[in-house]
Amino acid sequence: MTTLDTTPPPEAAGGGITVADLRIGLTARPDVDVVDDIDLVLRPGEVVGLVGESGSGKTTVGTSLLGYTRAGAMIERGKVLFEDSDVLALPWQQVRRLRGEEIAYVPQDPASALNPSIRIGRQIVELMELRGLGTAESRLQGARDGLAEVGLPNDDEFLRRYAHQLSGGQVQRVALAMAFLPKPKVLVLDEPTTGLDVTTQGMVLQTMGELCRSHGVAALYVTHDLAVVANIADRVAVMYAGQVAEIGDRDTIFAHPSHPYTRALLDSIPHLRQARALSGIPGRTPAPGSRPGGCRFHDRCAFAVEACAEQEPELRERGPGHEVRCLRAGEIGDWDISLGTVPDADPQRAREVILDIADLGVSYGRTQVVFDVGFDVARAEVVALVGESGSGKTTISRCVGGLHKEWTGTIGFEGRPLGHGSRKRSAADRKRIQYIFQNPYLSLNPRLTVEQIVKRPMELFGIASGTEATDRVAELLEQVALGPAVMRYQTNRLSGGERQRVAIARALAAEPDLLVCDEITSALDVSVQGSIVALLDELRRTRGISMLFVTHNLALVRSIAARVQILSAGRVVESGPVADVMDNPREDYTQRLLANSPRID
Structure with missing residues (x-):
């Protein structure tokens, strides 16, 4: 992928937004944190990547920049400083004016941000009316200029289209155009390219990077894809279980990762130039309320020692602008990007x-x-x-x-x-x-248990039934690294990756x-x-x-x-x-x- 110019403009010396000592907890359980000890600085013209697995708290941190938390959560302490004001301390009327105008948000699913019953051109004009941008005569031209800036057609035919008549990449760029029209100073991008093909993703990333740097916008890019972050971000913060595990400039994070979690994520990424024997990280990200004591990653860490389970580490400086939350960061040696590479598949082998x-x-x-x-x-x-x-x-x-x-x-x-x-x-x-x-959220019946889902093909094709089928379900769940403990669960208790494993087990049940x-x-x-x-x-x-x-x-x-x-x-x-x-x-x-x-x- 073409690497973007990530040099912040000269005006990046001041402004932006700062998150200081942020803690967000559960309203029903005040002693349980969703995210804790979050410190971030976003400078104008700079893109900061916020990465981690699902459940790490990335989106929670991103939406906190707008003074927002989802239902069941509350901001317990901390500050979000924007232009000498604490967003979290402002009256809701002022926060409402900030949202969209000064601090904009682009969601993961842009289609949900567009009204399916209103034409694209009318939606953009309506946004400008709501924000008091331009005059009645100039707003249509403003809509055309906004679409052109993100590389979309701006003729009457395109303006007359509805959201369902656009491709995924076009919908995402319309959402970007609408976010940039009020000329915000801060932009929160919540996994905006997930599910897009590589060409569309490349265009969207190129557009985002150019707009942020040309307009001096401070951007937070939330994603689970480190390969994307490597191509757009100036700095990278890696989150795990509600805390920042490592933060530094892009080149340092990708060339010299110091936290075992960052290394494990990088080891999970396939490479274009060489085949790799991919592997995941054992276990799963712990949910709020069930996080282990000491280092929150120690129960999944290959480098953990006894002290890791007893002492909670703080962010410590490893170099200029590079901080790591790990007791053993200086003891685990260098990381090798070639780790796990294997020979490419042999195309000359006998084929049946x-x-x-x-x-x-x-x-x-x-x-x-x-x-x-x-x-x-x-x-x-x-x-x-x-x-x-x-x-x-x-x-x-x-x-x-x-x-x-x-x-x-x-x-x-x-x-x-x-x-x-x-x-x-x-x-x-x-x-x-x-x-x-x-x-897997749509392909599995939410009313059935995992056992019933996996057993169904065996009964349908006459492979097994009764106790024999139940035993076979347990074997299949072991094969897909879930285990028989989930047999009685319905799928709403499983993560996306676990649901996909159930789908694989169901397919294997037919002995294909x-x-x-x-x-x-x-x-x-x-x-x-x-x-x-x-x-x-x-x-x-x-x-x-x-x-x-x-x-x-x-x-x-x-x-x-x-x-x-x-x-x-x-x-x-x-x-x-x-x-x-x-x-x-x-x-x-x-x-x-x-x-x-x-x-x-």
Whole structure:
């Protein structure tokens, strides 16, 4: 990905916003903190990345800059200093005026910030009316200028569109345009590129970086993706369990991380230049009220000693502008970015083809979206489908999984043609090809227990029932590193990564030969992504399962797949062994995808 110019403008010497000794607790349990001991300084023209796993308190800190906490939480102490005023001490009327005008917020899901029943142009004009910006005559031109500034069309046709008529990247840039129109001095960006393809993500990041630096805006970029932060942030703060574990300038954090947690996160990230044996971080981030004593990370830390469980560390200076909350920060040696690298998959090994696709054309009604696609998948092999949103990769995977039936050409499984749609396939074929969906929050029935969810395919395909099925569920949950303790849980008690593991266990319950994985790690923490990729690779090696892996993450492809198909506008534009395609891309489209992929190596 093209690294942005991260030099703050000359005016960055003063202004910005400062968070001092912030503590946010639970209203029902005043002794329990959500975040604690938070000190941050955001300077004009500077982007500070706030990173960590889900549950670390990142969003809580971000929204506190606007004087806001979610229901059930309260600000117990601390200051948010903005232009010589403490935002937390101001009357609510003044705080309300600050929000949006002086301190703006861009949410993770920009679609939720736009009214689906109002045209884009009218929404922007309405914002300017609400904020008293411009005159009645000049507001429409202001809307056009705002859209142009974020690289969007500003003609009448675009202004007449509704939010659902825009792509994800366009919606995100409309949200950015609306955030920048009042010319705020501080911007809080809450995971604004999660789920976007790499090209769209690259455009959005480029736009954000340029706007923040050209307007002298102090920005806090909240995310779980360290590779993105490496390409946009000037400084990085790493959070764990409600506290800042490490903070420093970008180059120091990525070249010389000193906290074991920062290192563990970096070790979970795939690299574009070399395959890695990915692994997650054992355990999970503790919730407020269940955090261990001493160092909050010690029960997951490979470097912990007895003192770590007894003494709570403070942030200590490791170098100029570099602070670490770790008792052993000076004792654990240097970090190696090459840790965990492995040889690329061998494309010359003998291949026993299990899935063969030829001349595939796919339509939605009268509109054809996939054209003449052909490739194959061998036993115990992972083939990746990669491309931008709308390239056809999920459509192809749905045809293979029997979820879409309007296609031409042939899809062969072990030399036999598959029917168009699951209803025209045998029970044996439906059993042997299992689909894992992108969103585990929607793909699992919230009314059923984990045991009932995983047991269902066994009963449906006559594999096992009763006690035998229950025992098999326990075995599968062990295989996906959950354990039988979650069998009685409903899915609302599980994190996103744990739900995705349940979805994998459900697919494995059918004893499949082919898994179709549709963007199954796109919204997960990098540590959870690492553990799931490690799990899938173990299944491939030990059980000989083949996989069709749909993703827009090219670095992840390097670590999991043997072959890759690059898709654009419904056509395969480049294909071959992963190492060949990524090291020597021939097509401009592939080169652009690689250039826009965030990287730390």
